[in-house]
Amino acid sequence: MKVLLATDGSETALAATKTVEQLAEHNSIDVTVVTVSYDPQRYQFQPWVPEWTEQENARTAKILASAERTLDRTCQTVSIKQVSGAVVPAILDEAKKRKVDLIVMGAKGHSAIGRLLLGSVSDSVASNANCSVLVVRPSDTFDFDRIVVGYDKSVASREAVAELMQMKLDDETHLDVVSVAEQPYVYVGEGFAGPPITLGPEHIQPIEETGERMASQIAEHYHHTHSHTPVAAHVGEAIVRQAEATNASLILVGDTGHGMLGELFLGSTSKYVLRHAPCSVWISRHHTETTDGATTQDATTEVSDAVATN
Missing domain, CATH: 3.40.50.620 (HUPs)
Structure with missing residues (x-):
C-alpha cells in the first residue's frame, strides 16, 4: 500500500505518524512523509525572506527526520519531502502525483461554526481527495x-x-x-x-x-x-x-x-x-x-x- 502521511509536527500529526507505524507492523507500506510550508515567493520583496526560509527549512527538516526515524522500523520504504504553497492543494497534488492509496493525517479539531464556515485542513483533504483518507484523532492507543x-x-x-x-x-x-x-x-x-x-x-x-x-x-x-x-x-x-x-x-x-x-x-x-x-x-x-x-x-x-x- 502506498501511503502519504501529511505532518506538521503537532500532537495530532504525531498520532497520525504512530498510526502509520502501527499499520506497517503487519502490512507492507511504502510511505511518503510530506510537510507543507508557506510559499516564500509570496513575500519576495520582504527583507526577512532569507532568514525566514532558513529557519523554516531547519524546522521542517527536524519534523521530517523525526517521522522518518519513527517509520523506518516498520515501513517497507520511507521517503520525505518538503513542499511549499497552500496546504490542502499541496497535499492533494502530492498524493495525486505519487498515486497513493491512502492519505493519513491528524485532525486538529475546530468549533462547530469554524467547521461549517471555514473547514479544517483534514476536512478539506478528506472531502477533495481522489483516494481514501484516514483522519486520526489522538488516543491512548493506536x-x-x-x-x-x-x-x-x-x-x-x-x-x-x-x-x-x-x-x-x-x-x-x-x-x-x-x-x-x-x-x-x-x-x-x-x-x-x-x-x-x-x-x-x-x-x-x-x-x-x-x-x-x-x-x-x-x-x-x-x-x-x-x-x-x-x-x-x-x-x-x-x-x-x-x-x-x-x-x-x-x-x-x-x-x-x-x-x-x-x-x-x-x-x-x-x-x-x-x-x-x-x-x-x-x-x-x-x-x-x-x-x-x-x-x-x-x-x-x-x-x-x-x-x-x-
Missing part, C-alpha cells in the same frame, strides 16, 4: 481494536469493507457493522414535520438481513463481528452513536460523493461522521478504482475475495 463499519449495500460501502479486509488486523479485532434504517421525514415550510410513516418490521427486516450477511462474511476472519440495525433520522448520527457506545477506535465509511448542493445543504454521511466522530475516521474511496461498469455483485465478490485471502 491499535484499531474496535471498528465501526457503516454499511448500506452500496458499491461504495461494500468496497470500503473490501479495502479494510485487505489490511491485516489483529485476529481479536471487534467489528460492528451498522446498517441504518433511515426514518423519512416531511419538509414543510421552514422545518421538518413528523415522519410520514412509522417503520415497521417489514421495513427494517430487509436492511437488517443485508447487514447480517455482510457481518457474516467479515466474521469468517474476524470472529468478533456483529451487525446492528438502528432506526434513525440521520445515518451519520447513528453511526457516530454506535462508535460512542462501544468506545470504538475507528469508523470506516465509504464515500459515494455528492453534488455541490448536496454537500452544502444536506451533508453526506461521510462528512457528518468525519466532523462528529469521537475517534479516527477512515473515508474509503476504494470504489473509485473500479471500472465504470462495476456492479454491486462485483463489490460482493471483492469482499469475499478479500476475506478469503486475509
